[in-house]
Amino acid sequence: AQSVAQPEDQVNVAEGNPLTVKCTYSVSGNPYLFWYVQYPNRGLQFLLKYITGDNLVKGSYGFEAEFNKSQTSFHLKKPSALVSDSALYFCAVRDDTGTASKLTFGTGTRLQVTL
Amino acid sequence: DTAVSQTPKYLVTQMGNDKSIKCEQNLGHDTMYWYKQDSKKFLKIMFSYNNKELIINETVPNRFSPKSPDKAHLNLHINSLELGDSAVYFCASSRNRGRGVPGELFFGEGSRLTVL
Numbered sequence: 001a002q003s004v005a006q007p008e009d010q011v012n013v014a015e016g017n018p019l020t021v022k023c024t025y026s027v028s029g030n031p032y033l034f035w036y037v038q039y040p041n042r043g044l045q046f047l048l049k050y051i052t053g054d055n056l057v058k059g060s061y062g063f064e065a066e067f068n069k070s071q072t073s074f075h076l077k078k079p080s081a082l083v084s085d086s087a088l089y090f091c092a093v094r095d096d097t098g099t100a101s102k103l104t105f106g107t108g109t110r111l112q113v114t115l
Numbered sequence: 116d117t118a119v120s121q122t123p124k125y126l127v128t129q130m131g132n133d134k135s136i137k138c139e140q141n142l143g144h145d146t147m148y149w150y151k152q153d154s155k156k157f158l159k160i161m162f163s164y165n166n167k168e169l170i171i172n173e174t175v176p177n178r179f180s181p182k183s184p185d186k187a188h189l190n191l192h193i194n195s196l197e198l199g200d201s202a203v204y205f206c207a208s209s210r211n212r213g214r215g216v217p218g219e220l221f222f223g224e225g226s227r228l229t230v231l
Contacts, residue, residue, distance in 0.1 A: 034219065043119070043205055043222030044158075088156060100170035101211075102148070103220055105158040 002027040002095040004074075006106035013081045013113055021076040021109045023091030032094035033074045034103065035065055039087045047089075050074060061085070081113045118142050121206050121223040128196060129231055135192045136226045138206030146170075147189040148207040148220065149181060158205070164189055196230045203227045 004025045013019045025031050032051055036044040048059025055067045065076045076089060091106040119140045128134055140147060148171075149161040163171035164183040178194045189206060206223040 036220075036222075038156075041225075043224045044207075044220070045222070046219040049219060090158065098171065100163060100165070102160050102163060102171055104160070108156045108158075 001097050002031075002093045002104060004033070004091045004093045004104065004106040006089075006091055006109045008109050009107075010110045010112060013111070015083050015113050015115050016080050019078050019081040019085070019111065019113070021089050021091075021111060023074045023076065023106060025072050025074060025091075025093050027093060029096075031067075031074075033065075033067065034092040034094070035059065035063070035074075035076050036090045036092060036105075037061075037087050038090065038108075044090060047076070081111075083113050083115060086111055086113045117223075119206055119208055119221050119223040121204075121226045123226060124224065125227050125229075127229045127231065130196055130198060132196050133192065133194045134196060134228070135190055136204055136206075136228070138189045138191075138223055140187055140206075140208040140221070142208055142210075142221060144208040144210050144221070145186050146209045146211065147183065147186070148209075149189065149191050150205040150207060150222075152203040152205060152225070154202070162189075162191075193228075196228075198230050201228055201230045 034049045035047040038044045048057050050057050050067045058064045088108050092103045095104045121138045146165045148163045152158050161175050162181040166186045167183045180192045183189045203225040205225050207220040210218040
């Protein structure tokens with residue numbers, strides 16, 4: 001089965017500094033990778049996806065992610081963090097190995113941005 | 116106008132009871148999902164329907180029974196509730212069912228179930 005791993009439970013960064021939230025993947029075949037954000041007591045919101053093409057994917061709210069095939073990584077980045085970016089971030093991979101396609105999520109990384 | 120809406124948002128009930136959660140999407144999508152998020156925030160898929168057909172049924176106790184009366188609605192009925200069923204249940208929808216270009220999921224706000 002396809003899977004993603006998020007090695008950090010929490011990432012702390014000061015407002016204005018760059019942020020990185022890490023994700024590595026394990027897939028057979030071409031990876032279809034996603035990032036979602038969850039604000040407190042809310043559902044998940046789509047940020048961006050990598051299907052094919054440019055390794056740098058731009059998404060919502062100024063976020064971007066870099067696909068690195070040799071390192072099997074898909075790290076989420078933002079050049080300048082905002083306090084309002086504080087939330088739970090999930091990496092996900094599309095898994096086609098079963099009877100139908102589904103998204104399998106990582107364990108989530110809590111991003112805390114402080115003043 | 117909410118794209119994926121779930122009711123109720125909060126549900127507190129006793130062990131052994133039966134409860135239902137309803138989900139509706141107005142995006143015109145043909146695939147809907149139920150995900151469970153536990154207290155550690157782990158998200159796990161439970162079921163998926165495509166045009167009223169069950170296409171994903173993960174290892175879930177058969178006390179959980181999904182029903183899709185039409186492609187815009189997906190309900191979840193839970194019999195004989197147990198303490199371990201306490202979680203947030205998310206409904207989601209997507210445009211495509213699978214092997215084509217993968218689309219994003221649109222999530223509802225979640226239904227927090229607490230079993231006492």
